[in-house]
Amino acid sequence: MFKLSVGHRLYISVMALFLIYTACFIIFQHNREKQYKIDTLNQELQDYNRHMHEAVLKKGIRNEQALTSFVTDHLEKNIRVTLIDRKGNVFYDNEIKNYAHIGNHANRPEFIQAIKNGQGQTLERKSSTLSREYFYSATYFPKEGYIIRTALPYNDYLTQSLQADQHYIWFALIAFFLLTFVLYRFIRQLARNITQLRTFAWRADHNESLDIEELINFEDDELGEIAERLIKLYKRLQNTRKEQDILKRELTQNIAHELKTPVASIQGYLETIINTPNLTEQTQKQFMERCYAQSVRLTTLLQDISILNRLDDGSPYLKRETVNIGLLVKQIGEETALPLQEKHMTFNNMLPEDIIITGNKTLLYSIFRNLTDNAIAYAGQGTTITLKATRAETVWQFTFFDNGIGIGKEHLDRIFERFYRLDKGRSRENGGTGLGLSIVKNAIIFHGGTIQVCNLPTGGLRFDFTLACL
Template identity: 40%
Template sequence: MAMDSWSKLSFHHKIFVGLVGYSLLMVACLAAFQYNRERQFKADKLNAQLQLLNDRIIDDISECDTVFEPVLNELGAFDGLRVSIISLDGRLVYDSMLDSMPGADHRGRKEVSDAIREGIGFDTRRHSKSTGQTYFYSAKKGKGYIVRTAMPYSVSLDEFLSADYTFLWVIAGITVAMCFIGFFATRGMGENVARLSEFAERAERGERVYDTAAFPDDELGVISSHIVRLYARLQQALADRDREHRLVMEEEQEKIRIKRRLTNNINHELKTPVAAMQVCLETLMAHPDMAQSKKDEFLGRCYGASCRLNRLLADVSQLTRMEDGGDSIVRENVCIGEIVAEVCDEFKPVAAEKGVEIVCSLGYDAYVKGNATLLASIFRNLIDNALAYSGCSRIDIRQEPADGGYITISVADDGCGVASEHLPRLFERFYRIDKGRSRQAGGTGLGLAIVKNAVLFHGGKITVRNRKPSGLCFTFSLELTID
């Protein structure tokens, strides 16, 4: 409830209440300090007077040697003063107010213990059980004994030891005057802050605030006008920053997701050739007397698995290099026609064995700013895929019409094509339509992923579609070098 009431107060009232509370706290601390200081001063003054009497008693006792009573009786009759002689072992030897000496140990009394330890001691207020009165005690150590004088509390002694409250009234008057001054000073500040708070609320709701006339012509008003002018620009800057941050975070999350899936896929793909090699080697080790023909068969399988593993690692390395190290890949002006011609010559012997004709109609006038190795990998993977899986009899590579600044190339075959539901996923890493057939052909599942990344690396884009009546056609564009 108190917190709710405090939160409902205006800034003016909060700062005024805080100022008053701080002032009262300072006054209370000062009053307590002065009160204790003055009481201590008066207690020290009374103790000094009693110590003079203690000195006189000690001197008189020294002169009279063992004759105590005449001197002590004379002082004890002085204005109700109580005089006691206490031995160092705490026994009460003499007391001017008592006829018989109690056997209690007085070393536990504050003034006695201080006198034994430090030579003098006093206690400002303690009730005596033996006399039934309250005394101010002062003690001093003599030769083998303690002299203690005690002044009984009375109205005059209470007045003497009490603090003077005049200074408190002066401080209270000054505090009241400061509170009045503080009230009017904080009221002006509170009004200014209230206007600024209203502006902040309107700005938080997204309202357009242009009116600066409501603010005073002072430092606060200048600050407020700056806030108004900067508000619109700040909103736009925050929106731009949030949008850029969101895009960056989405991009980073997508990269992490792709890398995680790639890692899992690589782990899965590595198991197959490694397991095949392990089985072959374990079989050879378990049967050393195996026929040479069988040994050659197992060694051939092991070699094939190692070749596939090598191709897989090479493809993964190439993908990683394109994705993470694009800036480190060398770019230069290369003739796209020459690259395609070299790749076609490389595959012609294999194509001839399978009865496939590779036809290239690209000229030698198109140049691309790129990496020759990556560009060659585009055509190498597309031709290799067609030879391995399509069952085609012809592969056509030709230039398609394109917008200025780009060259569009298509690589098409007349093979079996691909079911339409598989087309959107052909460029995914390790995606296979017929997994068994793909592995038997020695594929790594990364060829088309490398093709897509290489095209994107060169600023182009790639699509795939089925041909009529049969076959598959890959079409991609590359950015030309502009002289």
């Protein structure tokens, strides 16, 4: 079954409405023009009646000769003049003189209207006396108690005089065809854009290529611009989805690889203990300690992955509370005092005491703890770690830096990637999971901030980041 498109349905609907409007306009204008000419003619006859009334008052109502003289002197073409008393009896008529045979006029429409309203008219009525159709206009003069009625016969001249002007019909038809043309041009553009959008939707739903000529050029209007932007946005989302799929595969492979290492180590040590009954107690203890160390690393890795997953899931799953950053960093300084001492390092905490941030305490702890652990692991022996902060309108600006060896420029752009390591062997020896700085970046973004990293000219690594204030 053939189905009209949206554009064609719109075109037909609008044209039908305008066609109805045009027809109503023509009918209304025709009636208006005709009524105007009727009113004009009636007004002329009413004026004639009043002039005759003035003449009648001067020469006498029943003066047949004077009335005939006036009508003769002021005769309009084909006009018939009749005088009727208030009871409907005719006492003068310029065409019929045998008044006794003229019927009573009390039931004539124009007579009834004149008695009631002062004047009356009948557009087209057949005369009972002369058996012709007339246009009647009657005027009642209550003081004298009579009605003057004038009438014009309905002939070709009167019909033509009352005929409405036809110019408005041509105007309406020209306007109709102009609108048809303009609307057709508009609907054609609209239909093309809708057709292209329909093609886009079908191909997108069936996972078919969008790189076809039909989806390249759109009409130069608002809908065409919207359609073009929609297709570009969809393509961008497709590319983003592909990139996400690649990243997910890489992440899954990295997670599997990172989990495999501690699990294999634990399995190897336990297998050695089980299959070697002659191991000394000291060796067994040493292997068990290594198993425990790998299990701790495995736990840390799983915790880091869990934190990143929660960050990816979004804020509804993370509780927010008021956190004192000064106390949080002081706690981290106490917890890392021993590894700092072992490497002869110094943690120079220069934070103000009034840093209050509304956020997730676990994530805020992870930011400063991961930065500190990273500096302890890689800055080098005898270095100093410094942490500063300043208030800037709606954010706190933090600077975390050390005077260590820094990193190569080629690593700066990738340092926040998940599982990215500068030296994989050294990172695993230090117990790193490769997720610490990725957690730092995502946690800062979660708290409405940004982070940048650079090497210091004098040596060392510097992190500049912001966190939204309370």
